Amino acid sequence: MNRIKIPITKCPQCTDYVFDVGRFKYHCKHLEAPYNGECTSTIGIPRECPRLIIERKEKPIIIIINGYPESGKDTFCGFANNIYNTTEYSTVDTVKDIATEMGWNGIKTPYSRNMLSALKDFYVEWFDGTFVEMTNLIDDIYRHGNDKFIFLHTREPEEIGRVVQWCEETCKVCYTVFINRDVSTKHDNHADADVYNYKYDIYIDNYGTLEGFKKKSLDIFSKMVDNTI
Numbered sequence: 001m002n003r004i005k006i007p008i009t010k011c012p013q014c015t016d017y018v019f020d021v022g023r024f025k026y027h028c029k030h031l032e033a034p035y036n037g038e039c040t041s042t043i044g045i046p047r048e049c050p051r052l053i054i055e056r057k058e059k060p061i062i063i064i065i066n067g068y069p070e071s072g073k074d075t076f077c078g079f080a081n082n083i084y085n086t087t088e089y090s091t092v093d094t095v096k097d098i099a100t101e102m103g104w105n106g107i108k109t110p111y112s113r114n115m116l117s118a119l120k121d122f123y124v125e126w127f128d129g130t131f132v133e134m135t136n137l138i139d140d141i142y143r144h145g146n147d148k149f150i151f152l153h154t155r156e157p158e159e160i161g162r163v164v165q166w167c168e169e170t171c172k173v174c175y176t177v178f179i180n181r182d183v184s185t186k187h188d189n190h191a192d193a194d195v196y197n198y199k200y201d202i203y204i205d206n207y208g209t210l211e212g213f214k215k216k217s218l219d220i221f222s223k224m225v226d227n228t229i
Contacts, residue, residue: 060087060147061224062138062172064160066195067179069113072206072213076179077151079217084148089137091130091154095120130154131162138172148225157198175224181206202229 065073077088095116100106104115123129134152141147154160160176167174178200202220206213223229 059173060138060141060145060150062150062152062163062167062174063224064152064154064163064174064176065179066153066155066160066177066198066200067181068195069108071179071181073153073179075210075213076177076204076217079214080149080151080221083218084221085146086149086151087137087141087145087147088151089134089153091134091152091159092116092120094129094133095123098123124159130159131166134163135166138167142172149221155195157194160198173224175202175229176200177202177204177220179204179206 065076067073077086080086081088096104096106099112099116099119104112120130124131134154138150141150152163154163164174164176176198178196178198180203204213204216204220220229
């Protein structure tokens with residue numbers, strides 16, 4: 001039979017399919033290999049290949065969301081949550097838990113924002129904590145979840161770039177979104193001050209009404225789902 005190429009999750013070693021137990025069943029012998037775009041089969045397209053079954057499953061879209069404090073990031077995610085299955089994660093959540101254990105009262109002030117920023121810097125430098133948490137969360141949802149969107153709130157451009165690169169290397173759909181809005185909060189720490197120092201995929205202006213912001217947001221979600229953005 002002629003060799004034919006089929007789209008499949010990345011399998012740089014796989015040159016064919018092997019028979020499984022039972023008649024007319026096949027499986028990819030490198031099921032856990034990373035993605036390179038295609039595999040080659042000498043026996044035709046194997047309908048029962050576990051890798052192909054995984055590939056057919058609708059995969060979630062990762063949205064890295066950023067913006068200055070009080071710009072509307074949570075509201076943006078809430079618009080999606082009213083329509084789709086979503087997961088929302090903030091890289092400062094674990095840091096807030098640590099700060100609370102150390103005596104923080106949970107009130108956000110310029111002083112406490114600086115404290116959280118410094119504590120997160122320590123968590124990242126010594127444990128690479130937020131990157132590990134984000135990638136583990138995404139992998140877990142890819143294996144076991146049914147979410148349409150995964151929202152990641154992360155501030156630092158370097159951290160955003162690492163996650164984007166990881167998504168590209170593991171063939172996961174990822175968009176970076178920045179919410180523009182005039183806010184009066186003073187940006188005393190680098191995490192807040194540097195949020196604009198990244199070239200985002202999508203910029204959304206939130207200067208008008210809530211209904212207008214909602215319409216823009218839902219339009220973007222729809223285009224992401226349809227892969228037209």
